Amino acid sequence: MVTNHDVIRKRLTLILLFLLFCLTFNIFIHIITDNRGAYAASLQQSQTAAYLPGNDVNLVINIMECESGGRYNVAGDGGVSVGIVQFQKATFTKFKHLAHMPHARWKNPIDQLRLMVWMLNNGYGKHWTCYRNLIAMD
Numbered sequence: 431m432v433t434n435h436d437v438i439r440k441r442l443t444l445i446l447l448f449l450l451f452c453l454t455f456n457i458f459i460h461i462i463t464d465n466r467g468a469y470a471a472s473l474q475q476s477q478t479a480a481y482l483p484g485n486d487v488n489l490v491i492n493i494m495e496c497e498s499g500g501r502y503n504v505a506g507d508g509g510v511s512v513g514i515v516q517f518q519k520a521t522f523t524k525f526k527h528l529a530h531m532p533h534a535r536w537k538n539p540i541d542q543l544r545l546m547v548w549m550l551n552n553g554y555g556k557h558w559t560c561y562r563n564l565i566a567m568d
Contacts, residue, residue, distance in 0.1 A: 444491050444500040447514070447539065489564065490547065496560035502539035514539040515546045521557060525549055 497516040498504050505512050512519070519536050522545065526534040529548040534541040546558075555561040 440495070440500050441491075444494055447494075447500070447502075447543075489550070489561075490543070492564055493546070493558055493560050494543075496564070497558060502542075513537055513542045515542045515558065517542055517545070525554065528552075 494500055494514055497511075498506070498514050500514070502514040504516075506516050507518070510518050513536070517536060522534075522536045522542070525548070526532065526541075526545055529545055529552075531541070531545060531548070534545055536542075549555060549557065550561075555565070
């Protein structure tokens, strides 16, 4: 049985992984908490850093949570999709070249996050079922 404590722990793990991603790419996050305990974030970054569409940290975290449960070592779709955001190798390879990230590695969670953010910023979010479902809910 999944407890509220398990859900909170998983969410915090995802947030910490995302913060590591931000630190890796020189993104500075300002977190604001409202009176209900929900959070929002605005981002500032260097000109070379990846950035998030509409400064939406929650979108990235929700896609990670939906696709892999926040785990970087999982495979889905019969083993075809791999990693924290469930990239298929052919999709990852195609978009890493479009994004000018030739050294990105398919199974590396930071590279997957970085490429996913690039794809979201460039209108390729539809490649994730979870993205389509999350957008449809808005």
